[in-house]
Amino acid sequence: MASTSVFQQLLQLTRDEKTFIFMYPEYATAIKESKEAAYVETRRRFGRNGQNDYSDAFRHCFWSALLSRDIGYAAALRFTTAHESSPTNDPAEREMDLHNNAVGLKIGRAKGSNQILSHRCMAALNARQLKVIEE
């Protein structure tokens, strides 16, 4: 993100994410770009980036779809799971995020442009295939 240095971003990673980046530094750029694209697209569609709501569900789906397309399903599954791995992550929130990541990973596996992946995640949300804690 524009306001934090790369060093600060590295410090924020979970232990499992750091392990992943250490093993596969070539994916660091794709991971950073997919995160930023997910924030921007969520903001465009919902006007905000919330927590535990529809915008959160969409963001996780779209982020995972982008990663699955760009670094492959297996690597994307490993990283998105690592993102939820910290012991202080609330179990209900972790479950919601992992579910929405799983939907996105499958969507991204079928490839397509950012616009198509975004549309498919919105379709999944509208079909109630994505989980939310707060409606």
Add this chain to the structure above:
Amino acid sequence: MRLLVWVLLLVCVLSGCSAEPVEAQAKKLGSREFTTRAWKAGTQEERGQMVASFLAKFKATELTAAQVRILLGPSTGYYDYDEYPAYLVGPDTVRSEYGNGYLWVFLTDKDNGKVRQVILVPSIPDKQA
């Protein structure tokens, strides 16, 4: 190839620059006194005016995420991890990918929940437009 990537990452790390301390940034939003009651009743803009007072009353790095949520309530924004309490404050004319306003974020240690750092996103410039 992998070595080249690591060298590039190291260059990025070393070129990272730090912003003005968050306490100094917060003072630009105002000097309204923070109380939990005033915070709960306050608008987003009024909450922004209380950030400096909050940071003067509490040493953020001695708080946990749970204690921050007791003082400030549930997050009103989101910053990268569910574990980080995050609140939109200040004028809603400020725009970023996180929403309308400045996002006040408590970056926490993911092992014990203690606050490690507090940031405002985007950083508050010297003169607000």
